[in-house]
Amino acid sequence: MLATLFGFVYQVADTFAFLILSASGLAIIFGMMGVINLAHGEFIMCGAYVTVLSARAGLPLPLAMLLGALTAGVVGIVIEYLVIRRLYKRLFDSIVATWAISLIATQGMLIVAGPSIEGLKTPFGSFEVGGLSFSSYRITLAAAALLILAGIYWLFVRTKFGVRARATIQNPAMARALGVDTDRVYALTFGLGAALAGLTGALYAPTMTTVPTMGSAFIVQSFVTVVVGGADVFLGAAPAAAILAFIQSLLTASYGQLIGQVGLLVTVIVVVRILPKGISGWMLRDSN
Amino acid sequence: MAALLETRGLTKYFGGLYAINGVDLTIDAGEIRCLIGPNGAGKSTLFKLIIGTYQPTGGTVLFGGADLTLLKPYQRVNQGLSIKFQVPGIFLDLLVDQNLRIALQQKSGPHEIDEEVDRLLDFLDLAQSRDMQAGNLSHGQQQWLEIGMAIALKPRLLLLDEPTAGMSPEETFKTGELVKRLNAEGMTVIVIEHDMTFVRQIAKKVTVLHFGKVFDEGSLEDIINSDDVARIYLGKD
Amino acid sequence: MRRTGLLALFDGPQTAWNGMSFRLCFVLAVLALATVPLYAEFFVVNNLAYFLLWTFMALGLSLIWGYAGILSFGQTAFFGLAGYGYGVVSINLGDAHGLTWVAFLAALVLPALLAALIGYFMFYGGIRDVFVGIVTLSITLVFETFMAQTAGPEWHIGSARLNGFNGMSGMPALTVPWFGGEDVMLDGNTFFWFVLALLVVVYLALRWLVNSRFGNVLVAIRENPDRAEMLGYNVRRYQTIAFVIGGTLAGVSGILYTTWGSYITPSSMGLTSAALPIIWVAAGGRKDITATMVATVFLIWVSQTLAVKGAQYALVLMGVLLLLVVLLAPEGLVLATVRGIRRVVLRVTGRRVATTAMAKRTEGS
Numbered sequence: 001m002l003a004t005l006f007g008f009v010y011q012v013a014d015t016f017a018f019l020i021l022s023a024s025g026l027a028i029i030f031g032m033m034g035v036i037n038l039a040h041g042e043f044i045m046c047g048a049y050v051t052v053l054s055a056r057a058g059l060p061l062p063l064a065m066l067l068g069a070l071t072a073g074v075v076g077i078v079i080e081y082l083v084i085r086r087l088y089k090r091l092f093d094s095i096v097a098t099w100a101i102s103l104i105a106t107q108g109m110l111i112v113a114g115p116s117i118e119g120l121k122t123p124f125g126s127f128e129v130g131g132l133s134f135s136s137y138r139i140t141l142a143a144a145a146l147l148i149l150a151g152i153y154w155l156f157v158r159t160k161f162g163v164r165a166r167a168t169i170q171n172p173a174m175a176r177a178l179g180v181d182t183d184r185v186y187a188l189t190f191g192l193g194a195a196l197a198g199l200t201g202a203l204y205a206p207t208m209t210t211v212p213t214m215g216s217a218f219i220v221q222s223f224v225t226v227v228v229g230g231a232d233v234f235l236g237a238a239p240a241a242a243i244l245a246f247i248q249s250l251l252t253a254s255y256g257q258l259i260g261q262v263g264l265l266v267t268v269i270v271v272v273r274i275l276p277k278g279i280s281g282w283m284l285r286d287s288n
Numbered sequence: 289m290a291a292l293l294e295t296r297g298l299t300k301y302f303g304g305l306y307a308i309n310g311v312d313l314t315i316d317a318g319e320i321r322c323l324i325g326p327n328g329a330g331k332s333t334l335f336k337l338i339i340g341t342y343q344p345t346g347g348t349v350l351f352g353g354a355d356l357t358l359l360k361p362y363q364r365v366n367q368g369l370s371i372k373f374q375v376p377g378i379f380l381d382l383l384v385d386q387n388l389r390i391a392l393q394q395k396s397g398p399h400e401i402d403e404e405v406d407r408l409l410d411f412l413d414l415a416q417s418r419d420m421q422a423g424n425l426s427h428g429q430q431q432w433l434e435i436g437m438a439i440a441l442k443p444r445l446l447l448l449d450e451p452t453a454g455m456s457p458e459e460t461f462k463t464g465e466l467v468k469r470l471n472a473e474g475m476t477v478i479v480i481e482h483d484m485t486f487v488r489q490i491a492k493k494v495t496v497l498h499f500g501k502v503f504d505e506g507s508l509e510d511i512i513n514s515d516d517v518a519r520i521y522l523g524k525d
Numbered sequence: 526m527r528r529t530g531l532l533a534l535f536d537g538p539q540t541a542w543n544g545m546s547f548r549l550c551f552v553l554a555v556l557a558l559a560t561v562p563l564y565a566e567f568f569v570v571n572n573l574a575y576f577l578l579w580t581f582m583a584l585g586l587s588l589i590w591g592y593a594g595i596l597s598f599g600q601t602a603f604f605g606l607a608g609y610g611y612g613v614v615s616i617n618l619g620d621a622h623g624l625t626w627v628a629f630l631a632a633l634v635l636p637a638l639l640a641a642l643i644g645y646f647m648f649y650g651g652i653r654d655v656f657v658g659i660v661t662l663s664i665t666l667v668f669e670t671f672m673a674q675t676a677g678p679e680w681h682i683g684s685a686r687l688n689g690f691n692g693m694s695g696m697p698a699l700t701v702p703w704f705g706g707e708d709v710m711l712d713g714n715t716f717f718w719f720v721l722a723l724l725v726v727v728y729l730a731l732r733w734l735v736n737s738r739f740g741n742v743l744v745a746i747r748e749n750p751d752r753a754e755m756l757g758y759n760v761r762r763y764q765t766i767a768f769v770i771g772g773t774l775a776g777v778s779g780i781l782y783t784t785w786g787s788y789i790t791p792s793s794m795g796l797t798s799a800a801l802p803i804i805w806v807a808a809g810g811r812k813d814i815t816a817t818m819v820a821t822v823f824l825i826w827v828s829q830t831l832a833v834k835g836a837q838y839a840l841v842l843m844g845v846l847l848l849l850v851v852l853l854a855p856e857g858l859v860l861a862t863v864r865g866i867r868r869v870v871l872r873v874t875g876r877r878v879a880t881t882a883m884a885k886r887t888e889g890s
Contacts, residue, residue, distance in 0.1 A: 104844035
């Protein structure tokens with residue numbers, strides 16, 4: 001009995017971590033810049049591939065993961081400069097453009113690296129509770145998710161960069177008048193979102209097969225979390241991830257994987273209908 | 289005589305305050321009413337409540353005696369209301385001719401519509417620009433085009449939100465004459481305006497809004513000469 | 526814009542090319558295509574039919590996105606639904622006595638109903654802009670996820686097994702019952718002529734629709750939905766109707782695809798497949814149905830040629846193309862090319878006219 005309960009809590013925590021990690025990069029880019037980045041899954045893939053390749057080449061795993069995140073961040077900055085920058089006023093076009101980038105990245109990776117590369121083993125082994133075994137690594141991931149949330153909060157509320165970034169997003173003209181290099185802020189924010197995606201890929205690389213289309217496993221979940229959460233990362237994405245993790249775990253435990261997945265998608269459809277601005281939009285509704 | 293438009297205790301709460309706080313307004317058919325007041329008084333909000341973009345927190349809007357609350361904006365337009373918002377709202381990428389055609393095609397059959405378009409173009413003094421992209425018109429011309437679209441449906445009540453914003457004095461005067469002509473042909477008009485010259489040109493009766501309430505109401509002369517009204521503009525409150 | 530006469534119904538501001546010279550080109554093009562089976566091999570004709578059958582979905586998306594301004598990622602959901610629908614009904618009913626046409630109609634009703642339901646839910650629920658894209662993409666992925674899980678023998682409707690990831694196959698081709706003799710199966714040349722005829726009918730119908738009052742309101746909604754509402758139009762209703770037409774057209778493509786190859790798989794509703802109609806429509810010029818149609822056929826031909834080396838090369842090129850179009854020629858390549866050519870021609874002929882006029886003036890003085 002206790003084991004089943006622990007199992008359920010574990011499942012919720014695991015899904016919560018997955019959703020938060022998947023969504024954080026997307027939430028920053030969408031929430032702060034209003035850009036729908038359909039290439040989000042490919043930044044995740046980039047982080048995963050770099051991690052796997054550098055770990056296999058001898059780099060210690062934590063460093064390999066860092067490298068994965070950094071690479072994704074740099075690629076993000078480049079893409080922001082080349083493509084996204086021209087499309088800030090054109091929402092539809094930025095959606096289509098990032099979708100094009102996603103297509104180029106996945107098919108390009110297929111051409112360059114083939115259908116899959118040899119992956120990594122999941123570290124830390126497993127532990128047992130009441131006869132059921134659980135992965136210790138995934139507990140680590142749950143802890144990592146919380147750490148990252150704290151890190152994002154600290155960055156945007158306590159550092160100069162964070163304050164400048166939020167000012168630029170709220171009122172770019174004013175920020176520029178106050179001497180903020182808004183171009184640099186946009187590039188760095190997008191790069192940060194990409195780096196977070198890369199970090200997600202890096203963290204999950206030891207638990208998945210490394211294929212060029214691996215990003216697609218994350219993209220639906222991340223979009224769902226961001227849409228349900230609304231534009232604010234903290235007020236929105238975190239509670240959204242918690243609620244969605246609960247819903248998905250409940251449905252999966254009762255009816256299986258498929259219904260769990262479908263349930264998530266149905267949730268986003270319903271939430272968009274009832275709370276068009278997401279959870280954070282609803283919470284902030286009277287303070288406009 | 290039954291009022292054409294009536295609001296009773298109209299209230300709208302959002303953003304932590306009462307944007308409109310118990311407004312009782314009565315407009316009779318044939319009036320040109322000017323709605324003035326300092327920024328933030330709630331004038332545009334009032335228009336949005338009348339046309340249905342916003343739902344009131346309390347109170348009702350009656351048009352020709354009928355309660356409008358359940359009607360969506362397009363239904364209110366089909367009842368005889370029409371609005372020109374502050375922010376210009378024409379179809380910028382389409383031709384001037386097309387803009388008017390889309391406005392007219394609801395009420396005009398395929399045989400009359402060509403004449404109607406011509407007539408409107410002449411009325412608005414835009415005949416020579418008919419094949420231009422609407423986005424290429426001057427600001428003043430865009431405003432007139434939009435007014436033209438708003439009157440194409442021959443509404444009983446026309447709401448104009450700062451129609452002369454950004455216009456030169458000549459354009460402003462022309463707009464005033466246009467409004468007076470429409471009124472002479474039987475259209476009731478409510479105008480939100482900041483430009484007191486324009487108000488003097490067209491208004492018969494003036495309502496002053498302040499902090500979401502009706503502060504004062506009366507003939508043009510009374511309002512212009514009122515010390516209280518001058519004070520709220522100078523920010524004493 | 527004075528329009529008189531029957532032919533003028535197909536002309537108007539919402540189609541880029543109008544008038545006699547265009548009509549002539551159009552008739553010539555149709556005749557040229559119609560005569561291909563008379564001299565070309567089976568493979569070529571069959572391939573041409575393949576190119577043409579996708580255009581219905583592209584035209585539908587052009588209507589929804591280019592004319593009504595609704596970016597839907599969900600056209601492949603209607604495509605797949607109709608394809609599977611045809612498979613299920615035709616496998617169960619068989620192909621005698623023209624029953625395949627019952628399957629055809631039934632399979633069209635499905636996406637129409639789904640589109641009506643989704644459209645009502647979205648537009649009457651106030652879902653706008655990017656969230657329409659998210660909802661429609663989610664629905665497509667739900668379908669794909671669901672169908673991919675239907676591998677076991679317990680997943681069947683009547684005698685039609687859904688077959689999960691591998692997809693459904695073995696459905697009969699469309700057959701036309703012929704009096705006093707064998708049923709005519711639409712295959713090869715006959716299938717090609719059927720698709721071509723259907724395309725001409727649909728294209729003309731759409732030309733009429735977008736240039737009509739309905740079409741005027743659609744573009745008004747695309748340009749400024751609030752102003753359209755304030756002119757007394759029930760914006761939601763127009764959006765839903767456009768969405769239903771677009772979804773049904775995607776269904777036409779789905780049915781034709783299924784009968785052409787006698788199979789339908791869940792991957793036709795996956796993320797990559799959902800991107801393809803967006804690419805064709807954006808690259809061609811979403812605001813014009815003719816540009817869309819031409820671009821779709823061209824791009825599918827290009828992809829097919831490249832796919833010989835590997836599908837991924839074709840897709841990378843599609844991605845690059847889409848990116849370039851968005852950044853450099855957002856109105857679409859076909860439209861941009863034609864406008865560019867026209868500008869060059871004008872400059873050349875313009876100069877000639879000026880020289881003649883100047884020559885006449887100097888002569889006269």
